[in-house]
Amino acid sequence: MKEYYFQMDQLSVGYNGRPLIKDINIGITQGEIVTLIGPNGAGKSTILKSITRQLALIGGNVTFAEKSLSDYSYKDLSCKMAVVLTQRLHPELMTCHDVVATGRYPYTGRLGVLSPEDEAIVDESMRAVHAQDIGSRDFNAISDGQRQRVLLARAICQQPDIIILDEPTSFLDVRHKLELLAILRNMAKEKGITVIMSLHEIDLAMKISDKIVCVKGDHIFRYGDPEEIFEEQMLRDLYEIDNGFFDPRYGSIELPAPTGEPKTLVLSSSGSGIPVYRRLQKKNEAFVAGILYTNDVDYQLARLLAAEVITEEPFQPIKEETYEKALALLKKCNRVIDAGFTTGPINQPMLRLVEAAKQAGIYEKA
Template sequence: MTRPAPHQPAADEPGAPTSGLPAAPAAPHSLRAESLTLAYDGRTVIDGLDLELPDGRITAIVGPNASGKSTLLRGLARLMTPASGRVTLDGRDVRSYGAREFARRVAVLPQQPVAPDGVVVSELVSRGRHPHRGWFGGRSSDDDRIVAEALAATGTADLAGRAVSELSGGQRQRVWIAMVLAQRADIVLLDEPTSFLDASHQLELLDLLTESNRELGTTVVMVLHELNLAARYADHLVVVDGGRIRAAGEPARVMTAETVEAAFGLECLVTTDPVAGSPLVVPIGRYHRGER
């Protein structure tokens, strides 16, 4: 059964994007991990993992704390050097790409990005255009238009002149997302992009990433903490546990009570989300176990 697309607000609804994301369709790319092992200080976190990310789809990586999901994303983003194995983009080791060449293809938002001291919002978002500029770094009218569109789409245009350091956590997160959108990469890797956002802004952000995927063909890969949001928005779900992949595939096949209990130690029921038709995890807990 085809899952309904997540709700997109109408133009006059609260939270609706004020601008679309017009651009050329994303080019097809193949991003994969091959026998990938990643370690910190000699401690193996990801252990001989193989993973191919579906092109032009939304992949959510989930797993318990300390399972290795954020480390895996860092490896895919070439923020870590593998202890063994490799990550390839279009058949080439990601480390063989120059920084600008890689950034034109892959945009990365780590879990706790740090803005330069004193930078204002418009400056930070415009940094997403750096990989596309010539050697002399001149800013074109196209760059200005794309930055304005990214600010409008994330609802941050009114913050353009504010220092990033003055913003709330939720505002800051939306500004970072605007920078990623301005980069216009074909693949976007995001680590916990809904951090610091309230429920309304979480949905708004995930709707925006879905819009980019559906309209532009952007491949979106994101680590998410909330299982039900992951199941609702992902086309492809990867459950990481103990540095290995416990399950991967369509959410309806992967998000089962057995998988959730095995990976998270969480007794639950899995039913159907009445809005999206995706799997819905209902935790049981000790107090209510006897009431079923």
């Protein structure tokens, strides 16, 4: 078996001696970003608390840098591992600098007096999270986004080999989420700091992580590369979604498709159909889409939202039977929306569909 940098071996975690999640076997290489995803209450925080020694392990073992976690003294561990927790902090009369400076704790002397070098490291950590401007402001008077960055700076200031973050992006708006994750990625790739965190946003998790851990029920549901994990069916099973979708190719989340008998046909290509699909979805009007090449961007969304999609193989002329299928659908509809499409030598049948719609008097331009 390969020796990993951070390894959970037959780990059981839980509260008061009662295991909540069992048989966790995860190996992490140095400098990797590993993200825990899973429904609320699945026990992501419990795992994180256990590997940071806030909770006693119930069974199994955690090895970190070739040493068992339980063999570390609190002090030795604090030089190697830093945390960013979900709990809200309300420290009294502390500036952001002061909060960050607490990261120097393991390195200062008996009374915790900061040396000029320590102060320089505090400034540097603030710059690393682009928070140098708010250093002397009261920690309680800054925004959630700033607060989260300051707490990350605190963790960086501790100069750890590994940072563990519990839902660092909750409370943040999109911009601050992206900023925070970009900082984490830089840290991991440039300084080789290992990052273990939990995230709610599966789309972001997919984009930032080297490895994904899916936590569900009393076990690890799946563990592996994001590409393996993010299959549509897997995510539906993990979150028990039966309405709505997650599209793993783009990492986008879709509301459920419209229901009922489709009465509208949308003709489009190269993305022109997307706004039309969304409009129909919001009105909950079921629709069919066609004729789309399976490499068309419209196809990716139509697949999720349309009641039926008439497709053709990429770069092939539209076959007569495909056209016939589309025409059959068109005849059942009372509305044909032309969202605009380019025509060339191989998709002439699209124009025939437009003609058929005009003859039936149900044609409209989007």
